[in-house]
Amino acid sequence: MVKGDDGAIVRFYHSYLQGEYREDGIFSGPCPFCSKRGLKSGTIIVFLNRESSFFGYFQCLNRCVPSGFPMWFARIASISPSEVPGFDPDLQDSSLIGLRGYPVENINDDIRKYQDRLSPAVVDIFCRAGISASTLKEMEIGFNGRYIVYPRFQEDGNCYSARCEFPDNPEDYFWHGNEQFSREPYNLFNLRDIQRCEQGVLFVCEGERNLLTLKQLGFPGVAVSHYREFENLDPDLFARLRTVYIVPVNSSESALAARTLATGIGFRARILQWEEHSPGNYSLFRLAEDSGKQFRSAVGRLVKNARAFSPFVSPAREFELFLDSLSRERRDDSLRLSSGFTRFDKILGGIHGLNVVGGAPKVGKSTLMIQIASHMANNRVPVLYYDFENGRQKIYQRLFSRLSRLSVAEIKKGRYTEEEKKQYDCARATLKEMLFYLRVINDRKLTPDTMRRHIDFIRQETGSEHMVIVIDSLHKLPFKGITEKKSGIDAWLRQLEAIRDESQVAFLVISELSRTTDGDYFQNPHLGIFKGSGDIEYSADNALVFYPSSLKSKGEGGENKKYLLELIASREHSPGVIAGYRTDYPFWGFVEQPPTCE
Structure with missing residues (x-):
């Protein structure tokens, strides 16, 4: 009002x-x-x-x-x-998006041609959601013979790009026209409505189809094609508006991206909240299909229930979260976040927060992490193990070797004494049950959003509040769209911080180390030896280094090799050597000892 x-x-x-x-x-x-x-x-x-x-x-x-x-x-x-x-x-006379000169060439003729090609089958897709042919014409929607064409008209009234979407699979799309206009802010669908709504109200929707349902009702709005674009939009685009209603699809990723945009816009933003019983990925388009003539009143309820956005949790909710956190820490299952190593758990209190463990190549970092992960999974704590180093089969072989007390070579031979057969059968039963909680993932296209979905899935399957994520290793994570590896590593660390806080999970992240000037890794461990990232000291709750206790003990494997685990920096604990570790050869594990285990 x-x-x-x-x-x-x-x-x-x-x-x-x-x-x-x-x-x-x-x-x-x-x-x-x-x-x-x-x-x-x-x-x-x-x-x-x-x-x-x-x-x-x-x-x-x-x-x-x-x-x-x-x-x-x-x-x-x-x-x-x-x-x-x-x-x-x-x-007045100021450009909405700051662009003064537009290209000479446009695709206006293509857009008109595609409008004329709209087939009855395509129109019927929209009609099922109550969107009329006249609305499609008003919004200048077209069809190129295979893909629905959503034009991106700019402030000057011309179209320089269009997003082309396959009718039965919105994930199948491409951009037609000038590539510059497929990026923010030019890629906003129906951009000109922002100017028309100066001093007024505007909807910002996820998905062109969802915006079309509102345009059918006569409401003003713009649309992004994917929820990630919420995060990339410049809040200043909406500076002249009185109120901005943000309409995400019903998913945690979309809601989070909408909150990012709303935080930038400020108190003028309102996020439409889906009702609790709404299905996952529910949208305005599906609501229009389901509700028919009741769609207008359904939208009215969503608008009425939307509240002015605040980035702050209400004081009452904050108090509830605090009490809930205390309750979780008191319950016995919080003790299950034990690493399985007595000194480690005594000094660090188990696995909590974002822990980065550095070490030289072949020093045994993966073996240590697999041992901790399997111990936690055996205690029914879900573990997502993102492996980019060893391969799923090798991890399972080493894990099975430690459980059965048989070497990998003995397991592969398949001939056992009576006692060894008992060990084999016991390990087999243990591993089978353990793998419900331990998920090894070799996804070379992993993204933070995919990781969030994995967390949701395993929480749903196991019913567990607690969870640990192992990343082996930080430097092998995919860096799609990032040219510099250091920038990519730091970007991932910031994402892991966000996931830690949003999802209340703990991380064990393996990191490589940089060589010293003499080509070694192990002299005076400090934060600067972590390879390729200046953000570890700011992001990690605990930064640790795993290294041989003497120059004679370098290299993974072998009998009676000895290592030290040292806490380099921590938000809550004093730095220092945590414990010594002796290889449990040939069973791919470690035995913890006091740090004076030379």
Whole structure:
């Protein structure tokens, strides 16, 4: 609701329109624009109910002109903007997205050609959600013979790019036209509505189809094609708006991205919240298909229930979260976050937070992590083990060797004494049960969003609050779209921090070390020896180094080799050597000892 200027806006419209009020607070009269566009005179309505969030919004029911708020009305009616309540001369003649010069070439002719190709089968896809052919025409939607074409018209009225989406699989798409205009902010669908809604209200939707359902109802809005674009949008795009309704798809990833955008926009943002019983990935398009003629009232409820966004948790909820956290720590299952190593657990309190473990190549980092991961999984703590080093089969062989007390070579031979057969069968039963909680993942295209989905899946399957994620190793994580490896590593560390806090999970992350000037790794371990990242000292809750206790003990494997695990930096604990570790040869494990195990 507008405060202060609402009376001036009512007087503004009364000055240029004739008509009368309806009982619902809507002003209705003859449209002054239809005849100028060669159309039979239609009806223009203006929302002048002071309790409505769309106060001041006008719409021609013939849709002869795009709808909008008073500033847009003045522009298309050739009224001086100085007569519009709230006029700010400093904002006039300034580009919405800061681009002064547009390319000479555009794809306007292609867009018109694609509009003419809209087939009945394609139109029927939208009709099932109540979107009419006239709305598709108004939004200039086309079809190139195989893909639905969503044009990206810019402030100058021309189209330079379009997103082409396969009708039955929205994930199958490509961009047509000038590549520059497939990136933010030019890739916003229906960008011009931002300007039309100056001093008013706008929807920002995830997905073009979802926006079309709102346009069918006559609401203004823009759309991003994917939730990631919420995070990339410049909040200043919406600086001239009174209220911004953000409409994500019903998923945790979309909700998080919407919160990022809302945080940038500030108190003017409102995120539409899906009802608890709504299916995963539910959207306005699916809601329109399911609700039919009740869709308008369903949208009205969503809008009414949307609250001004705040980045802060309410004090009452914050207190509940604190008590819940205390309760979890008191319960016996918090003890299951033990690493299986007595000194490690005594000094660090088990596996909590983001732990980065550095070591030289072949020093035994993976063996140590596999041992900790299997111990936790055996205690029914879900573990996601992201492996980019050894391969799933090798991890299982080493794990099975330690469980059975048989070497990998003996296991491969398949001939056992009676006692060895008992060990084999016992290990087999243990491993089978353990693998429900231990998931080894070799995804070379892993993204932070995929990791979040993996967390949700295993939580659902195991019903466990606690979880540990092992990454072997930080330097082998995929760096899609990132040219510099250091930038990629730091970006991943920031994502792991976010996932730690959002999902309340613990991390064990293996990191490589940099060689010293003499080509060694092990002299005076410090934060600077972690390879390729300056963010470890800021991101990690605990930074540790695993290294041979003497120069004679270098290399993984072998009998009676000895190592030290040293805490280099920590948010909560004092740095120092945690323990010594002796190889449990040939069973791919370690035995913890006091640090004086030379």
